[in-house]
Amino acid sequence: MVELSGGRLRHVAHGVIATGPEDAMPVRLAYLYKCVDELLTDYHPDCVCVERLFFKQNVTNGITVAQARGVILLAAAQRDLPIGEFSPTEAKTAVTGYGRAEKRQVQEMTRLLLGLEERPRPDDAADALALAICMLQNRSGLPFPSIPPGRKDRP
Numbered sequence: 001m002v003e004l005s006g007g008r009l010r011h012v013a014h015g016v017i018a019t020g021p022e023d024a025m026p027v028r029l030a031y032l033y034k035c036v037d038e039l040l041t042d043y044h045p046d047c048v049c050v051e052r053l054f055f056k057q058n059v060t061n062g063i064t065v066a067q068a069r070g071v072i073l074l075a076a077a078q079r080d081l082p083i084g085e086f087s088p089t090e091a092k093t094a095v096t097g098y099g100r101a102e103k104r105q106v107q108e109m110t111r112l113l114l115g116l117e118e119r120p121r122p123d124d125a126a127d128a129l130a131l132a133i134c135m136l137q138n139r140s141g142l143p144f145p146s147i148p149p150g151r152k153d154r155p
Helices: 025-043 059-077 088-096 103-114 123-137
Strands: 002-005 008-011 048-051 083-086
Touching: 002 123, 008 103, 008 123, 025 059, 048 059, 048 123, 059 083, 083 088, 083 123, 088 103, 088 123, 103 123
Parallel strands: 048 083
Antiparallel strands: 002 008
């Protein structure tokens, strides 16, 4: 979660929701939904962003990711939250200025932009922070023109 206030980015929180491969997919998706719903309740974001899917080799993995992504979209849509979708290339460009930047470069620029002492970990959390930064920098691509006065952007 990243906040934009007064033209400055601020780190609010980051992390990952992990499920065990030993659990059946419906159980894993229910757990993901529960966790995302709790995060939305606790942090009250004004919008949500997700990574746009692109896969051409590992379709099975892509389907699993798509199911998890759908759960996140559902949780956000149930709260009428605007949802932005960005590709990894768009996030890299927003953070580093170069769409083919290496993961380390993206993590380091994310660290600098958010004033963190260390690069965000794990990698998935760092990617999510980069997506949040991308969303805040690309408001024209969002389903709303601007945040009403008095509200802060917090994807």
